[in-house]
Amino acid sequence: MIxxxxxxxxxxxxxxxxxxxxxxxxxxxxxxxxxxxxxxxxGPMAAAYRGTLAQTQPATFGGGTFCVxxxxxxxxxxxxxxxxxxxxxxxxxxxLNVEGTDPTKCTLGxxxxxxxxxxxxxxxxDGAALKLTFRGAAGNVPTASLVGKLTRTGATYSxxxxxxxxxxxxxxxxxxxxxxxxxxL
Amino acid sequence: xxxxxxAVAALCxxxxxxxNTPGDAAVDTAVVTPRTYHGTVPETSxxxxxxxxxxxxxxxxxxxxxxxxxxxxxxxxxxGQVVSGxxxxxxxxxxxxxxxxxxxxxxxxxxxxxxxxxxxxxxTLTFQEKAGDKPGTSLVAELSLxxTKYQxxxxxxxxxxxxxxxWMVVVIVPLSPQ
Numbered sequence: 614m615i616x617x618x619x620x621x622x623x624x625x626x627x628x629x630x631x632x633x634x635x636x637x638x639x640x641x642x643x644x645x646x647x648x649x650x651x652x653x654x655x656g657p658m659a660a661a662y663r664g665t666l667a668q669t670q671p672a673t674f675g676g677g678t679f680c681v682x683x684x685x686x687x688x689x690x691x692x693x694x695x696x697x698x699x700x701x702x703x704x705x706x707x708x709l710n711v712e713g714t715d716p717t718k719c720t721l722g723x724x725x726x727x728x729x730x731x732x733x734x735x736x737x738x739d740g741a742a743l744k745l746t747f748r749g750a751a752g753n754v755p756t757a758s759l760v761g762k763l764t765r766t767g768a769t770y771s772x773x774x775x776x777x778x779x780x781x782x783x784x785x786x787x788x789x790x791x792x793x794x795x796x797x798l
Numbered sequence: 799x800x801x802x803x804x805a806v807a808a809l810c811x812x813x814x815x816x817x818n819t820p821g822d823a824a825v826d827t828a829v830v831t832p833r834t835y836h837g838t839v840p841e842t843s844x845x846x847x848x849x850x851x852x853x854x855x856x857x858x859x860x861x862x863x864x865x866x867x868x869x870x871x872x873x874x875x876x877x878g879q880v881v882s883g884x885x886x887x888x889x890x891x892x893x894x895x896x897x898x899x900x901x902x903x904x905x906x907x908x909x910x911x912x913x914x915x916x917x918x919x920x921x922t923l924t925f926q927e928k929a930g931d932k933p934g935t936s937l938v939a940e941l942s943l944x945x946t947k948y949q950x951x952x953x954x955x956x957x958x959x960x961x962x963x964x965w966m967v968v969v970i971v972p973l974s975p976q
Contacts, residue, residue, distance in 0.1 A: 665930070688906050709888070709906050726904040728863045728888050752838065752863065 659694040659702045662770055664793035671713065674787035680719030684778075684787040685711045686729075691761075691772055691793050693733070699743060699765055704733030706747055706759060708776070729753045729776075736763075745772070756780045763795075770795040832869035832881045835948050835973035839864040846894065847965035855897035859956075859965040862888040866950060866971045868911075868923070868941065878948070880921055883911030885937060885952070907931040914941075923950070934958030948973040 671683035686708040693704040707730055712723035731747035738744075745761035761774040776789040844858035869882030886908050891901035909925035916922075920942035927935055934957045939950045954967040 687903075707906065707908075709904065711904070725862075726888065726890070728886065728906050730886075752865075 657697050659696050661798040662693045662695055662795040663798050664691045664770075664772060664795035665689060666791060666793050668711075669789055669791040672787050672789045675784055677784055679785060680714050680721055682719075682723065682785075682787075683713040684789055685713065686776065686789050686791065687711055689791070689793060691774070691795065693763070693770070693772075693795060695770070699763075699770075701733060701736035701743060701745065701763065704736075704745065704747070706731040706733075706774075710755070710757075724755070727754055729757060731759045741765075768797070830871050830873060832871045834976045835868045835870055836976050837866045837950065837971040837973040839969055839971055842967055842969045844892070845965050845967045848963055850962060853898060855899055856894040857897075857901060857963075857965075858892045858894060859967055860890045860892070861954065861967055861969065862890055864952075864969065864971065866939075866952070866973065868948070868950065868973060870948070878921075878943075880911070880914035880923060880941060883909075883914075883923055883925065883939075885909040885925055885939075887954075889933070889935075902933070905932055907935060909937045932958075 666689040668685055668687040669689070671685045673681060673683055675682040688707065688709045690707045691704065692706075694702045696702060707728070709726055710729055711726045714721075714723050730750040730753065732750070733745060734748040735746045736743050737746075739762065741764065743763040745763055747759040747761070749756055749759065756779050758777045758779050759774060761772045763770055763772050765771075771792060771794055773790065773792045776791075778786045778788075840862065842861045842864065844860045846856060846858050848854060849856040864887045865885065867882075867884045868880060870878040870880055872878045886906065888904055888906055889902075890904050893899075893901050908928040908931055910928065911923060912926040913924045914921050915924075917940065919940060921940075923939040923941055925937040925939065927937065936955045936957050937952060939952045941948060941950045949970055949972045951968065951970045954969075956964045956966070
């Protein structure tokens with residue numbers, strides 16, 4: 614009889630521990646969006662993709678009662694951590710803002726070149742593409758919004774990026790649109 | 799009957815003990831994670847370089863938007879262990895007086911931590927410039943505790959030109975926990 618009770622007790626203890634112990638999978642499932650470390654539970658790892666561009670075409674802005682200026686973005690680099698599905702789990706963008714003008718036509722000069730850093734804020738499906746929204750770093754001057762459209766082209770990705778100055782109104786709120794090709798690192 | 803009850807109770811208590819055993823979650827919380835220490839400098843003092851007989855020119859190098867992030871594992875009673883580091887800045891060259899040659903265009907340089915070695919005053923950090931960034935520059939930092947706060951003395955040295963064009967910029971950056 615004692616053996617029976619022992620057997621029952623063993624089974625009961627086993628059931629109790631499985632039933633009440635927080636499972637690893639459950640804990641991982643809480644991060645199912647993969648944003649903690651770019652990894653889904655027992656799933657694929659995010660892969661790092663990078664795209665660079667030496668400089669964009671100059672975008673003209675100003676005019677009218679203002680001088681005519683150009684905005685050129687240099688040393689562009691976009692880094693995205695992408696799941697095999699194409700979902701972006703994290704991302705960063707770097708650019709160097711360089712303003713220009715014709716000194717023979719404008720005596721006001723330009724603002725100094727400045728680094729602009731951005732961090733991926735959201736990535737939302739948009740048809741077959743992914744709509745990317747970035748947040749500018751606190752130290753960015755001038756301030757600019759950055760949105761992008763990420764599309765897959767075979768083993769690589771293409772990101773069409775739109776930078777738009779937000780601390781000035783027209784005609785001084787320049788917009789720069791450029792496309793970067795991303796390849797796995 | 800009582801031995802049976804005791805046996806069952808013993809097994810049940812074992813059951814409870816398993817439930818109370820720290821699981822993986824508890825182990826996870828015991829893992830020491832690095833804390834990021836962050837410091838910025840809007841602009842360093844200009845460092846003069848070049849010079850000599852004409853047509854040589856005298857220039858200055860100023861680092862702007864200097865941003866330093868150091869990951870340090872801090873454990874009570876022990877010096878912090880540096881586990882990561884990132885530095886970003888904007889190199890801005892200028893001419894002193896007049897010169898027939900233009901200064902180099904402003905450029906971003908990024909650096910990542912390569913090694914951290916204990917030193918007499920703290921920790922010597924050696925960084926590696928990101929491939930493709932120009933000009934070629936070395937970066938060494940001396941991390942130290944001043945009172946209860948970390949600070950880093952950074953030494954940037956241009957390496958792709960010889961004297962007198964190999965400018966050097968030294969700057970102290972106070973770091974704050976994030």
